[in-house]
Amino acid sequence: MAATRLFLRASPVKSSLTGLTGGVRGSLGLTLLKLSPDCTAQPTAPRRHAAHFTFHPDPVPTQYGPTQKMNLFQSVTSALDNTLAGDPTAVIFGEDVAFGGVFRCTVGLRDKYGKDRVFNTPLCEQGIVGFGIGAAAAGATAIAEIQFADYIYPAFDQIVNEAAKYRYRSGNMFDCGRLTIRSPWGCVGHGSIYHSQSPEAFFAHCPGIKIVVPRGPVQAKGLLLSCIADQNPCIFFEPKILYRAAVEQVPTEAYHVPLSQAEVLQEGSDLTLVAWGTQVHVMREVAAMAQEKLGVSCELIDLQTILPWDTETVCKSVVKTGRLLISHEAPVTGGFAAEISSTVQEECFLNLEAPISRVCGYDTPFPHIFEPFYIPDKWKCFEAVKRMINY
Amino acid sequence: MQNMLTVVANTLKGGAKINGSRVVVSARSFADLTPQASFDIKRCDLHRLDEGPSVQTVLTREDGLRYYRTMQTVRRMELKADQLYKQKIIRGFCHLYDGQEACAVGIEAGINPTDHLITAYRVHGYTYTRGVSVKEILAELTGRKGGIAKGKGGSMHMYAKNFYGGNGIVGAQVPLGAGVALACQYQAKNEVCVTLYGDGAANQGQIFEAFNMAALWKLPCIFICENNKYGMGTSVERASASTDYYKRGDYIPGLRVDGMDVLSVREATRFAADYCRYGKGPILMELQTYRYHGHSMSDPGVSYRTRDEIQEVRGKSDPITMLKDRMISNNMASLEEIKDIDAEIRKEIEEAAQFATSDPEPPLEDLCNHIFFNDTPFEVRGTSPWVKLKSIS
Numbered sequence: 001m002a003a004t005r006l007f008l009r010a011s012p013v014k015s016s017l018t019g020l021t022g023g024v025r026g027s028l029g030l031t032l033l034k035l036s037p038d039c040t041a042q043p044t045a046p047r048r049h050a051a052h053f054t055f056h057p058d059p060v061p062t063q064y065g066p067t068q069k070m071n072l073f074q075s076v077t078s079a080l081d082n083t084l085a086g087d088p089t090a091v092i093f094g095e096d097v098a099f100g101g102v103f104r105c106t107v108g109l110r111d112k113y114g115k116d117r118v119f120n121t122p123l124c125e126q127g128i129v130g131f132g133i134g135a136a137a138a139g140a141t142a143i144a145e146i147q148f149a150d151y152i153y154p155a156f157d158q159i160v161n162e163a164a165k166y167r168y169r170s171g172n173m174f175d176c177g178r179l180t181i182r183s184p185w186g187c188v189g190h191g192s193i194y195h196s197q198s199p200e201a202f203f204a205h206c207p208g209i210k211i212v213v214p215r216g217p218v219q220a221k222g223l224l225l226s227c228i229a230d231q232n233p234c235i236f237f238e239p240k241i242l243y244r245a246a247v248e249q250v251p252t253e254a255y256h257v258p259l260s261q262a263e264v265l266q267e268g269s270d271l272t273l274v275a276w277g278t279q280v281h282v283m284r285e286v287a288a289m290a291q292e293k294l295g296v297s298c299e300l301i302d303l304q305t306i307l308p309w310d311t312e313t314v315c316k317s318v319v320k321t322g323r324l325l326i327s328h329e330a331p332v333t334g335g336f337a338a339e340i341s342s343t344v345q346e347e348c349f350l351n352l353e354a355p356i357s358r359v360c361g362y363d364t365p366f367p368h369i370f371e372p373f374y375i376p377d378k379w380k381c382f383e384a385v386k387r388m389i390n391y
Numbered sequence: 392m393q394n395m396l397t398v399v400a401n402t403l404k405g406g407a408k409i410n411g412s413r414v415v416v417s418a419r420s421f422a423d424l425t426p427q428a429s430f431d432i433k434r435c436d437l438h439r440l441d442e443g444p445s446v447q448t449v450l451t452r453e454d455g456l457r458y459y460r461t462m463q464t465v466r467r468m469e470l471k472a473d474q475l476y477k478q479k480i481i482r483g484f485c486h487l488y489d490g491q492e493a494c495a496v497g498i499e500a501g502i503n504p505t506d507h508l509i510t511a512y513r514v515h516g517y518t519y520t521r522g523v524s525v526k527e528i529l530a531e532l533t534g535r536k537g538g539i540a541k542g543k544g545g546s547m548h549m550y551a552k553n554f555y556g557g558n559g560i561v562g563a564q565v566p567l568g569a570g571v572a573l574a575c576q577y578q579a580k581n582e583v584c585v586t587l588y589g590d591g592a593a594n595q596g597q598i599f600e601a602f603n604m605a606a607l608w609k610l611p612c613i614f615i616c617e618n619n620k621y622g623m624g625t626s627v628e629r630a631s632a633s634t635d636y637y638k639r640g641d642y643i644p645g646l647r648v649d650g651m652d653v654l655s656v657r658e659a660t661r662f663a664a665d666y667c668r669y670g671k672g673p674i675l676m677e678l679q680t681y682r683y684h685g686h687s688m689s690d691p692g693v694s695y696r697t698r699d700e701i702q703e704v705r706g707k708s709d710p711i712t713m714l715k716d717r718m719i720s721n722n723m724a725s726l727e728e729i730k731d732i733d734a735e736i737r738k739e740i741e742e743a744a745q746f747a748t749s750d751p752e753p754p755l756e757d758l759c760n761h762i763f764f765n766d767t768p769f770e771v772r773g774t775s776p777w778v779k780l781k782s783i784s
Contacts, residue, residue, distance in 0.1 A: 099694060122625075151561070154597075193548070194484075194560065
């Protein structure tokens with residue numbers, strides 16, 4: 001059944017010009033990348049890809065005061081706004097951030113807080129991060145933006161060798177804990193090789209930094225504020241496909257969602273699903289399908305913090321369910337799912353009813369027109385669920 | 392009789408639907424046209440050079456028409472890409488070259504086809520001047536099988552012989568260019584490598600690493616900074632401590648060239664190529680140019696500069712109009728033949744667009760091909776259990 005579905009998906013992609021696949025969210029990616037109303041396409045234009053997930057908003061949080069409707073980029077702006085207002089040492093910098101950034105996350109902040117606190121840098125990622133480390137070490141709350149996670153590699157050395165090891169190598173005399181690096185992350189519908197990558201696993205190999213990926217606006221604000229407040233350098237990856245697609249009621253005041261704490265979004269008894277970022281929404285649909293079509297009860301966990309990750313919540317769940325499926329967009333080999341799988345295997349070996357499954361991106365570069373095949377969509381995940389149940 | 396032959400020849404050459412009377416008119420004027428003329432060009436600013444390129448150059452009618460045709464083709468191709476993008480037929484990231492045509496065409500006119508060239512992501516113009524057809528470029532943009540990278544790369548990733556692309560990461564291609572120049576030197580074929588980057592990339596650290604190596608080993612590398620005044624949305628003054636990009640190689644001699652004038656670019660490139668071929672080491676050129684479109688398709692291009700500014704450049708220093716006016720005012724070409732060329736280009740672009748929208752997408756197997764070099768196909772991990780994909784290279 002799933003196989004047929006995949007091939008059905010294949011055909012519209014091939015005949016993409018003859019007008020096709022509807023889907024309300026068909027042009028999500030494009031809308032998201034569009035900054036100008038000038039370039040809105042004609043309404044009659046054919047839609048090439050339907051998005052591979054449906055966003056599920058969180059319930060309205062009541063414990064943090066009044067809320068306002070925000071999408072993910074606005075909730076990031078709101079978190080930055082709170083930080084600049086409350087912390088006079090906070091500065092924000094990156095490529096084009098003074099104008100609001102390519103994804104509009106810093107809109108209006110320069111005008112509100114001044115150009116000495118929100119400013120553009122030249123195009124030099126290594127310099128941006130290095131500069132941030134210095135500023136943080138000297139006592140500023142440094143919030144750096146790398147325009148796309150795909151562009152973070154020139155700064156890899158600064159992050160891995162300088163930021164992550166500063167505290168350790170100085171015997172705790174110096175640190176850059178006040179540094180937070182934000183970066184748009186993950187697939188976007190048509191981002192191709194250099195605008196779609198999910199590099200969290202590269203950094204997960206590096207003790208000394210924290211890595212966080214939110215699933216929606218409410219979580220994004222709380223987690224970003226926690227990263228900024230945290231006394232360790234943090235990398236905050238924002239799922240760019242959700243910037244506009246994800247809309248929730250977000251508290252306007254500052255609040256913190258704890259780091260290194262996974263969240264159980266749905267309790268279940270037969271199978272544990274672990275994901276982060278956009279993939280959480282894919283998994284929600286998988287859980288619903290499993291319940292409806294197979295009568296399988298899934299427990300869904302949003303990992304939220306990739307490093308250091310919440311082993312306890314995950315292992316506790318697997319002890320209960322006996323089955324674990326992990327899914328991420330990055331290629332399967334050496335992806336973070338491998339680490340989770342290995343740990344769970346050690347901790348829960350006697351509880352496992354089926355081998356731990358990973359449904360991830362293929363071991364290829366992120367493909368351009370083949371994106372719908374590459375991403376671990378709900379059908380692939382559902383197939384894995386069936387296999388695990390029938391094991 | 393002579394005139395008759397010209398008429399016949401032109402009808403054959405034109406090929407397009409030209410009505411009889413117009414052919415006669417153009418043929419008559421062809422006979423009176425000046426075959427070549429000498430032009431004054433702007434003097435280049437120099438850095439660590441005693442002498443720069445000549446301030447006068449000779450343009451033949453044939454070359455002039457060729458440059459015109461090439462620039463106009465690039466312009467039309469980019470405008471077509473813009474249109475296809477807005478129709479959502481081209482997806483992904485797309486950076487257009489219109490406004491900067493004189494750079495690509497002037498550089499190509501100043502080097503040999505056997506010389507090497509590498510550039511960043513604003514790549515459509517160079518792909519065309521390096522010999523790829525409009526058809527293959529547009530088909531790559533639409534992700535079709537007939538695209539120059541088999542439809543797998545898209546806008547930023549196009550390659551051809553002696554043309555190393557097509558590189559998406561800002562500044563990352565510059566050390567590669569120095570490496571290509573090292574190979575040129577080692578193979579001793581008297582070839583040079585043209586290494587291009589933008590004013591935004593000029594602030595990346597690896598550029599300076601490449602400068603050092605190139606100068607240290609006297610590599611035949613022409614570093615060219617295409618200064619189009621804005622690195623994405625930030626003007627050069629806001630991003631660079633020194634906007635004298637031609638001086639930023641410090642110990643590497645440099646020239647600042649009018650990048651809107653194809654003849655200036657050609658002369659400067661010839662000068663630079665000669666310099667490299669003499670074994671004097673690398674040289675740096677700054678081409679002052681302008682892009683009409685925004686940085687990419689998601690940038691309307693008017694939030695950080697005024698519409699008036701763009702209009703002024705279009706009106707006063709458009710590279711295509713400038714060349715056309717020069718040729719016409721010196722009686723080197725007639726308005727009619729320019730119009731004919733335009734009509735031919737329009738037809739070529741339409742046909743290419745037709746191809747780019749009707750050619751099939753590459754087959755699914757192609758998703759996994761060309762990851763590694765391998766003699767026997769290997770199975771790619773992670774592909775779904777019901778479609779096992781193998782990689783072949």
